[in-house]
Amino acid sequence: MKKVWIDAGHGGKDPGAVGNGLQEKDIALAVSLGVKQRLESQYVGVQVLLSRSTDVFLELKDRTNKAKPAGADLLVSIHCNAGGGPGGFETFRYTSVSAASKTFQNGLHTEIMAALKPYGVIDRGQKSKNLHMIRENKMPAVLTENLFIDVLSDAAKLKRQEVIDAIIQGHVSGTVKYLGLKRKEGAVVTKERDINVVSPWAAPAWEEMQKNGYYDGKRPGAAITREESAIVLNRLRKNILDLIAGVMRGSVKSRSD
Template identity: 70%
Template structure:
């Protein structure tokens, strides 16, 4: 049984970065809980442990001490960023990280960026820094910075469910590949899973035509549509009819 430690940053009296009506502690908890649920539902032989599963405050030392005591195989500390200009995603390992942490970061970063690719999110790169969560953890550890709450574009994206789903999926796939986890046979999740970035064959021709005519941007063909997206499509249709 592989043990994965998921650390949702901040919490309780510590909101983390705050801007555009968003609080870092809320977003990262949602991602962390989603990672736990999806990883355990889809893969065999894995247990996901968490620093926190609710809005509580923990010192950094408490988080790493608990992960080390549990004997976790890997640790992922999930955060959102602030003060980044153009925004985007980046990941961190310890400055003197062991080779396994380097390889874990590379794989995790790649999978998260692959999940975010359809949304045009900036890849800020794989970095190293003297951060407590990756320094004091005794197992391979990576800290992810998932978009910027104080960058308007990123903040808008984080309010969309499909972005949260993509962030969760990227973390899950990266973790599963690093630990060489096997998918559960015939699981309900596996049967109903849909890649929202792949158009269904029956809709391919119409989707292509609508994209070429500018009604949609060609991304996320399988994602649910919001009322504001529907309003944009109707507005474009009315504009074309008036020509």
């Protein structure tokens, strides 16, 4: 049985980075729970242990004190970044580590970036730093910084469920490759989206577009065809022309008055 320790950064009274309607602690926990669910449900002989499974506060030493005696084969500490700039994804290992940690970091980083490539995420590279969670544990340990909370373009990505799913899958794939895990027979690789349910991040815009007559409210998660997009754009064109015509009529009336 392989053991994986997942540390969801921050929690409770410590929200971590905050910005653009997001809190780091929430994303870290969602990713951690997703990694645990996918690894244990899809692969043979793996147990995922969590520093926290709810929104609670833990001191750094409490996290490492829990992880050290667990006998885990590897550790991943999951975070989001802050500090502005162009944003992106990066990973950290301790400044003085074994070849195993370097190998794990390389594989994990590569798999997460591959999953995030369709979303145009910037690769900030593989780095080393004197960080508590990766310093105080003897097993191969990597800390991931999953986009920037305070960068608008990154925050917009983090509000999309498919991006969170990609981050989760990247962590799973990197762990699977490093540990050489085998998939369970009949395991579902990915959860198919229900196209009849609107994503939370899109709900306000979807409701507005319905009210204004652009969409009929059906199949919010379905892909749009060129003919469907032509209908939406034509409705938009007509509304713009009507608006311009109304402004022009008002202008002529005011001059005549």
